[in-house]
Amino acid sequence: MESTESNGNGISHPYNSLIKMRGIWKTYQMGNEQLHALREVSFDVRRGEYLAIIGPSGSGKSTLMNLIGCLDTPTKGEYWINGEQVAKMSDDELARIRNKEIGFVFQTFNLLARATALHNVELPLIYAGIGSGERHDRAVDALSSVELGDRITHRPNELSGGQRQRVAIARALVNQPSILLADEPTGALDTHTSAEIMNLFEKLHADGNTIIVVTHEAEVAERAHRIITIRDGEIEKDEKIK
Amino acid sequence: MASIPSFSLLWESFRLAAGSLRSNKLRTLLTLLGIIVGVTAVIAVVTIINGLDSTVADAFSAQGSTAFSVSKRPLVITSREDFIKFNKRKDVTESDAAAIDRLCDSCWRVGTAINGSSLVKFGDSRAENVSVRGLSLEMFAIENVTIQSGRLWTEQEGNSGRNVCVIGTDLIENLFEGRSPSRILGQEIRVDGVPYTVLAIAEPFGKVLGFSRDNFVYIPFESGQRMFGARDSITVHVQVIDSNVFETAKDEVRMIMRNRRKKTFADKDDGFSVESQDAFIGIYQNATSGIYFATIGVAVISLVVGGIVVMNIMLVSVTERTKEIGLRKAVGARQTDILLQFLIESVTVTMVGGAIGVFTGYGLAYLLSFVMGFPLLISASSALLGVTVSFIVGIASGSYPAWRASKLSPIDAMRNE
Structure with a gap:
């Protein structure tokens, strides 16, 4: 049950989907051997979807996440984000796409240790070239939306794990990206805090954000509305669960 | 973007x-x-x-590049061979100075100096290594020496080689323990054991590279000859009125001096040294x-x-x-x-x-x-x-x-x- 929007003749227009991957291969050269991390992967993600990508370690899901997040380019295949072909883009063009279209949430938060929560959240806006006044206001808004409006001057080591991940989520959202891309977002958190973060994702989804979560935890995946299962570099299953 | x-x-x-x-x-x-x-x-x-x-x-600009000197030896000698060579030269004498004064058209002032240093005493106080120079009156104009207090010796006093002197400001401290000029002028100091009456105190020149230029006793040229020996070589100082004619004057002086020493074109050495500040600079x-x-x-x-x-x-x-x-x-x-x-x-x-x-x-x-x-x-x-x-x-x-x-x-x- 693939969720492709087709116009009848089999060629879908890239603008219909937020993400459109066609025949994506990622091949690594290991000495004389070729290792195919992804083989012929094709799928679409529409705006407003809440998608989980699951699979055992070594299945290729991290590679897929890197490609979706434009941190890497495919060996072969085509990839559109928001109507832009990104498969052949240069490093700097990819940086622009990451800045504009993708909000990352990492397992280990990846906050700048010496910077305040506010400064961490401002980071994408600095690279977007936004002036300090607007930057400050938007960062404060983003922190307020994850209920950290009263913690803006705190540094990461003065915040709990859940709070740090919320700072990271605020940072991911601050430049109003098309996709919130989370890599094992609860991997470093206890059960209670994990639930808190997953509730936040649900709220963000309800607000209209497109969310893609890469995880190996079934409970996390089950919160999504659609699950793609990756095995041996191929899509094994793509199912809508809500 | x-x-x-x-x-x-x-x-x-x-x-x-x-x-x-x-x-x-x-x-x-x-x-x-x-x-x-x-x-x-x-x-x-x-x-x-x-x-x-x-x-x-x-x-150096006190003298400006309008003055040069003629002497037996250059001020800076860098080798033993040169030293021997320069010592063999004829002395520069008062008659050389007179000839320059008479024959050099581009020269404005011509002065004579004889230089040495000695022990200077006043009562019990003593100052060693004081520069003692016998100067003709023109030298005060050429070297731009001005008098702070007192008076310069007259031409007559100079010519008759009177035992009078002008002292530099260092001696106020070193010899007179900082007393006021009125109590210095007219006093008798002993230069190399000979009594000299202090007529004047010169305006200070200040220091160059930490060396004072005010540790001196100036005496009339004739007195200097008496002190250092009339046979010793003297230095002739020449000043031109305008730096335009500086090189011309130098050439004229060189020609006059070479003639007097019967130097031909074959002689490489002038037999004297013409030096200006340019050399020091x-x-x-x-x-x-x-x-x-x-x-x-x-x-x-x-x-x-x-x-x-x-x-x-x-x-x-x-x-x-x-x-x-x-x-x-x-x-x-x-x-x-x-x-x-x-x-x-x-x-x-x-x-x-x-x-x-x-x-x-x-x-x-x-x-x-x-x-x-x-x-x-x-x-x-x-x-x-x-x-x-x-x-x-x-x-x-x-x-x-x-x-x-x-x-x-x-x-x-x-x-x-």
Whole structure:
């Protein structure tokens, strides 16, 4: 049950989907051997979807996440984000796409240790070239939306794990990206805090954000509305669960 | 999106640089040391030499380049062979001076001097190594000696070789324990055991390179001949009215003197030395350019070493912050942004070193100017030079680490633990 929007003749227009991957291969050269991390992967993600990508370690899901997040380019295949072909883009063009279209949430938060929560959240806006006044206001808004409006001057080591991940989520959202891309977002958190973060994702989804979560935890995946299962570099299953 | 980095980005980079400088003070200090030493050397030497130049210029411009001297031996003799050669020359005599005065059309003033030094006494106080010069009256005009108090001897007193003298201000302290001029004038001092009456005190000349030029007793030329021996060679000083005719006058004097010594064109040696201040300035410039080059050598070596240290520290910094670089790239930093961030960091490091170097350099120059007694001339251009040099070192040593950082792949960088 693939969720492709087709116009009848089999060629879908890239603008219909937020993400459109066609025949994506990622091949690594290991000495004389070729290792195919992804083989012929094709799928679409529409705006407003809440998608989980699951699979055992070594299945290729991290590679897929890197490609979706434009941190890497495919060996072969085509990839559109928001109507832009990104498969052949240069490093700097990819940086622009990451800045504009993708909000990352990492397992280990990846906050700048010496910077305040506010400064961490401002980071994408600095690279977007936004002036300090607007930057400050938007960062404060983003922190307020994850209920950290009263913690803006705190540094990461003065915040709990859940709070740090919320700072990271605020940072991911601050430049109003098309996709919130989370890599094992609860991997470093206890059960209670994990639930808190997953509730936040649900709220963000309800607000209209497109969310893609890469995880190996079934409970996390089950919160999504659609699950793609990756095995041996191929899509094994793509199912809508809500 | 514009490829010109925004001010925010520059400020962000600068904040980062300041932060990483603060976070490891000892490392920062060691990093800065080479740059500080290099810039200090440049600033100190430029400032000191500026100061020396101005004192030397002041000292020599009192006479201006309108005067030259004719003597048996040049003032500076650099080898034993030369010394022997110059000693074989004929003495320069009063009749030479008279001939120059009579025959040289371009000459304005012609004076004679006979120079020596001796022990000078007043009562129980004594001053050793006082410059004693027998001068004709023209010499006071040629050397621009002015009288502070008292009067110069008259022509008649001079011609008759009276035992009168004009003293330099150093002797007020050294001989008269700082008493007032009215209690010095008319007193009798003993120059080489001979009594001389003090007629006047000259205006002070000041110091050159820490050496006082006011430790002298001037006596009439005739008295000087009596003191140092009438057979000794004298120095003839010539002044022209305008520096345009300076070289002409020198040539005329040389011709007159060669004729008197029956020198033909075949004789290489004039048999006398014609010297002007240009010669001294030349010697001085030789000496200072030596110092200049030696210091530039020291400065370049310490800046290169400093640059290498900065480069190493920057490489460490890039390695330490690999994860941060990955994160920055993930949220949208382009290669140029990262490149700029690390370049700004290394330039900040070297500019801080340069700024410290400018201050320590001025400090050193101040200390030396204080000890050696020349004016401290702080020039903005030397500060600019120091800052520019440290900027260049920052760029040069930061480029490679910054380039490495900018080329990191965000995935690999973030995976780094």
